[in-house]
Amino acid sequence: MSNNWKLDAEGSRFLTAADTIAREVIQPLAATVDKEGRFPQENIEALRKAGLLGLVSAKKVGGQGQGLRAAVAVAERLARECPSTAMIVMMHYAATAVIEQHGTESIRKAVAEGGKLTTLAFSETGSRSHFWVPVSTAEKKPDGVRLNATKQLITSAGKCDFYVWSSKPAAAEGLSTIWAVPADAKGLTIPKPFDGLGLRGNGSAPITARDVLIPESNRLGEDGKGFDVMMGTVMPYFSLQNCAVSLGMMQGAFARAVHHVTNSQYSYDGSKIADLPQVRGHIAKMRVKIDLVGGFLLDALDAIEQQREDAVLRVLESKVAGAETSLEVHDLAMRVCGGAAFRKDVGVERFFRDSRAATVMAPVSDALYEFIGKAACGMPVF
Ligand SMILES: Cc1cc2nc3c(=O)[nH]c(=O)nc-3n(C[C@H](O)[C@H](O)[C@H](O)COP(=O)(O)OP(=O)(O)OC[C@H]3O[C@@H](n4cnc5c(N)ncnc54)[C@H](O)[C@@H]3O)c2cc1C
Structure with a gap:
């Protein structure tokens, strides 16, 4: 390839x-x-x-x-x-x-x-998409650390081996602490399975922790310094990969949409949907938008690797750039495929549904726009 x-x-x-x-x-x-x-x-x-x-x-x-x-x-x-x-x-x-x-x-x-297999278990019913302020608890005990939590929507819940887990600090000042929680730890339960609009296979179920005991050595970073881990390590990986998933979805929907419009005929004159200039215009718009995100993502990778001054901005921008462009591209893919797009066999509607998730995965697009807007106006972001 x-x-x-x-x-x-x-x-x-x-x-x-x-x-x-x-x-x-x-x-x-x-x-x-x-x-x-x-x-x-x-x-x-x-x-x-x-x-x-x-x-x-x-x-x-x-x-x-x-x-x-x-x-x-x-x-x-x-x-x-x-x-x-x-x-x-x-x-x-x-x-x-x-x-x-x-x-x-x-x-x-x-x-x-x-x-x-591991995953991020950050979102909680108490703090919703504001994952940087967990309300779940960690208490130091003589035999380890006791966790209590109601996690909201966790990819691979019950299917992975470790959760990278956020809580309030155990003893230190600060917003949060991060832990490695074995998925088979006693006291972890999944109250209901995931039955989502999109990304239906990713097992994003809630998780409840009741007096879950883990070794203190499973702490990931210093107590109270979870925010630094989230911003320094998680955000670059999460944001750029989230953008990559949006990009891949757009590529997937684009290929299927082009296949449909170049192969479906009006039998009264033998013309194809792609013979309509308006349709080709929409296809062209999709192509341009997809390639803009692809180019942006490459630049974001360069910015991080070269520790460029704009690296933090690129990290904040990448998830929202992918997510929001993907909404537009998937709308266009549905439009050019017409009523046929409602059928599963055309293959576009699955991507259309899946594409809805990135915008509402934390940090949600609206929060990212706020952070980027503050940065652009020279205001403190957090
Ligand atoms: C398919 C899927 C998989 C997921 N997987 C994981 C996972 O593996 N791990 C994990 O930790 N979480 C995961 N999540 C949860 C996700 O990260 C978010 O926490 C969750 O989707 C937020 O939903 P909510 O209803 O709590 O949002 P809310 O916080 O209720 O936000 C609702 C809306 O309010 C607005 N809003 C909220 N906050 C702000 C703000 N600060 N500024 C401006 N506007 C704002 C936005 O319009 C937002 O869409 C997943 C979610 C989905 C859908």
Whole structure:
């Protein structure tokens, strides 16, 4: 597969492996995953077998030693077929980045070598999309740390092995603390399964923690310094990959829309939908918007890697750029495919539904516009 992402030779090999799995395993299952709203375990197994769950873990703990650029490329490729799977994987990479930076060697190895799946468990019913102010608690006890929480919508809930989990600090001042919580810890329950409008396969269920005891060594970063972890490590991985998933969805919907308009005929004169100049105009608009996001994402990667002055702005912009452009592109994909787009076999409506999530995933687009607006006006962002 072509490598527009400027990956090194090893990164390119992993992208090629992801491309093969996307074509041979993920694509054939995508409609079923959506219809049944079931977790795509087969896809995750195939990615695990290819070593792709260890993509962003360091080589010395058994991972592949790649970074954000490769994660973005893989997430984008998977999203062209099954955005649910792409979202599971991108949450795993974002959570792994935190584990890599702050986790114990045994947890890092479990993820890197053992292929354990992880996710971000930040959102709570109490603080909703304002994940930076968790209301759930952590208490120091003689035998560890006791967690209590009502988490709101957590990708891969009950299907992963570790949650990268936020709470109020245990003892220190500050907004939050981050923990690695084993998914089989006693006291964790999933009160109801996910039955969503879109991303129906990604298992985004609520999670309740009642007196869950974990070792204090599972703390990821300093007590009370969760905000720094969220902004320094999670945000670049989450925002750019979220943009990548939006980009992959747009590419997926675009390919299917073009296929439909170039193959569907008006039998009275043999013309195709694509013979209508208005339709070609909409297709062109989609192409331009998709390529703008693709170019933007490459620049955001460069900004981070080169530690450019605008890197923080690019991080804030990337999720909202992908999410909001994706809403427009998916609207156009539905429009050019007409009433046929309401049928599942055309393949566009699944992407249309899936595309709705990015805007309301925290940080929500409206909050990001507020942060970017403050930065542009020279005001403090937080
Ligand atoms: C498919 C899916 C998967 C998810 N996976 C995860 C996951 O793995 N981990 C996780 O932690 N969470 C996850 N979430 C939760 C997500 O990150 C958000 O917390 C959640 O979607 C916010 O919904 P809410 O109803 O609580 O939003 P609310 O906070 O109630 O916001 C509603 C609306 O109010 C406005 N608004 C809110 N805050 C602001 C603000 N500061 N400035 C301006 N306007 C604002 C916006 O218009 C926003 O859309 C997932 C959500 C979805 C839909």
